[in-house]
Amino acid sequence: MFRLFEKLVPPYPEQVPQDLPKGFFAFLWACTAGLRGYLLLLAVLAAGLNAYEAWLFSVLGRIVDWLTRTHPGQLWQEQRTTVLAFAAILLASTALLAGYTTLKHQTLSINFTLRLRWNFHRMMLGQSIGFYSDEFAGRITTKVMQTGLAVRELLFTFIEIVIGLGVYFVAILGLTAGFDSRLMLPFLAWMVLYGLSVWYFVPRLGRIGKKQADARALMTGRITDAYTNISTVKLFSHTNREAGFARQAMTEFMNTGYRQMRLVSSLNIVNHLVTVFLILASCGYALALWNAGEVGPGAVAAVTAMALRISGMGTNIMWEMASLFENIGTIQDGIATLTRPQLVVDRPAAPALHVTRGEVRFEHVRFGYGKVPPVIDDFSLVIRPGEKVGLIGRSGAGKSTLVNLLLRFYDVEGGRILIDGQEIAGVTQDSLRACIGMVTQDTSLLHRSVRDNIAYGRPTATEEEMVRAAKRAQAHEFIATLGDPQGRKGYDAHVGERGVKLSGGQRQRVAIARVMLKDAPILLLDEATSALDSEVEAAIQASLQELMQGKTVIAIAHRLSTIAALDRLVVLDQGRIVEEGDHRTLLARGGLYARLWAHQSGGFLGESTDEEEAEHA
Incomplete structure (x- = not known):
């Protein structure tokens, strides 16, 4: 039965979400797409459960009155029908509770x-x-993870507190009037008094919750940034820095926490x-x-x-209301990031790029x-099919x-x-990049196995094709010697975040193997061999x-000797x-090229002097 409820809502919808609206309520409405019927049913069940709980107190009062008016031994004869009706309602409440809890916990x-989170993540990608x-x-x-949870908690709190307990208090008033x-x-x-305290405290908790969510995201971002760039941190001896x-971000988070706790x-x-x-009273x-x-x-x-029950619920209700506004603050903080429009998008019904030449x-x-x-200003250049062109210029040339x-x-x-007469702005981005292979100077590998990193170029490649690409890139020999703390060896060994467990030359060779496996018709090389020693570079x-x-x-x-043999230099x-x-x-x-060549030091472009710049001008 639980599996049936768990399968009602697909967690990974195929359709990629469009840009989300910036308005708070419009954002929430968009987040509930495909779930609104289930949320409405959950609200109805919550209202029914709370009305049932209030009714129980009325039953208690009726039973006390029966006991005062009825002679011992006569209760069953006089109230048999009513007692059986009460028992039937009590048993039926189990079905009501089962529907509510399975819908909430299994389905939603x-x-x-x-x-x-799946939708937000795809939008960020x-x-x-x-x-x-x-x-x-x-x-x-942090925004992706926090906002997804906050939307769910806000809606659940609204259903349980605003709708469910709203029905509960209305029922209590009606029953006491009876x-x-x-x-x-x-x-x-x-x-009235409770409403005034909610009116005063809850919005303030909501505002401080928003600030705390932003401070938490900043704190997480700074810590993650340091871990991601740990080599640079160590290189410059800046662990204390x-x-x-x-600590600055933690202090800001601490100050918002103090204000919240007050x-x-x-x-x-x-x-x-x-x-x-x-x-x-x-x-x-x-x-x-x-x-x-x-x-x-x-x-x-x-x-x-009823009064004792409300007394027990009062603190919980207030906390739920505070949580409601805290989640509102978290969502408002997340909206600023998650609703930023994508600047590079495919046109509607854009075709795939087909490269023939x-x-x-x-x-x-x-x-x-x-x-x-x-x-770049008024730049025109034609690169013929199969032509090898080198782009040369000082840093910042474009x-x-x-x-x-x-x-x-x-x-x-x-x-x-x-590309082949097709404007790249009119084709899909995925098809465009599928036709281009690139090896960059700053090689970045995924924190996965060597096999996964090479196969990233063409996931459908066979094991033999993947190994062949590694051999062509002079990577197979060192890959065979790799291992990680989990005992994985060779192609199964994980390379660490951004490939930190490999040397610069090893990372570069894995990246070259990946592009070789991709075998795209257009190849971009951005300092492709910059991290290699001379012997390996020659290979x-x-x-x-x-x-x-x-x-x-x-x-x-920048090392002109590596591209001097190309068909054309620009x-x-x-x-x-x-x-x-x-x-x-x-x-x-x-x-300019001749001057750059003459001023190379160790095969790299040198910096021009002011006198040379004036001469060039």
Whole structure:
């Protein structure tokens, strides 16, 4: 039976969610898509359970009245039908409770939260590179995890407290009126006092909850950032500095926690005073009416039981209301991140890119990361099918920006880029990047096995194809020697976060193997052999030459010797082409390329002097 309820709500819907609305209630409404019928049924069942619980106190009062009016031995004969009806209702309540608890705990509790996190995660994966440049990875993770849980808890609290207990109090008022309408007065007075305390404390707890959620996300983000970049932290001997950086965020979190706990202590004191008033007022008034002969002992028993029950519930209700507003604060904090629109999106019904020749064409491209002047301005370049082109220029010339635009990590601000006559902005991003292989200078590996990292290039590849790619990248030999603390060996060994357990050269060779396995028709090399020693680089260069056969290649290198043999070299300066041709032609011309070549130190581009810049200008 439980499995049946667990399968009612699919936790991983296939449809990718669209941009979420920024308004709070609109955001909540969007989060309940596909679940609204179940949430409505849960609210109905909660209302029924609370009405049933209030009814039990009325039954207690009736039983006391029967006992005072009925001679011992005559109760069953006189009240048989009523007693059987009460017993039937008590038994039926089990079905009501079973429906409520299975719907809440089996159908919604796990699947609702997972569904939201799954949707939020896919939306974050669809964000552009620029989005991640402005955010801590740990902070984004916290928003995804916290907000999904907070939405579920807010809706559950609303159903149980606002709807369920709302019905409970209405039922109590009706049942006390059944004994004597004047007995409602202490409960009405309590509701006013309780409402005033909620009005004062709960919004303040909600606001501090929002600040605390943001402080928690900041604290998590800073700590995660330090762990992610632990090599840099160690290299510069900044463990104490990073501890202090995290301490600042922890102190902010601590201060919000202190303010929250002050409110909590005040809330508990006020709540106790209000419930003491209810017990004294309701019980005292009921006894006064009984003493005057205007109500029976059953009314006193029922009202006393109701007051004691509310007294026991009062603190819990207040905490639930505080939790409600705290979750509101958490959701409001998460909305700011989760509702940011995706800047790079596929057009509706965009087709897949089909590469038959591999021609790459930049037409009057302009891009500047939203700044003026742009990094790339009126840039035009045609790379013929199968041509090997090197992009050369000092840091900031726009080489990496062109590569990012070709991969559509950013959309151009002007002009267009075409592959085989197809504008890349009009095809799906996945199909575009599936046709491009890239090896970067900053090699990043997933914290998974070596096999998983290489197979990432083509998950459908066989084991033989994966191993062959590793051998071609000169990686198979060192992979065979790998091991991890869990005892996994060779291709099963895990490489650590971002591949930290491997050397720079080993990471680079795994990355090259991954691209070799992908075997895309267009190849991008951004300092592809920068982390390799000379002996290994020579072997890798041979593999890269084999990999480049029949492909369109765009290579970036500060070490000019690594790309001097390419078909054509394009020299960039301030986002524009200033020279192009093969190595010999550019050297003979005596321009910027020749100066860069002459000033290389150890095979790398040198920095120009002010005198040379003036001469070049």
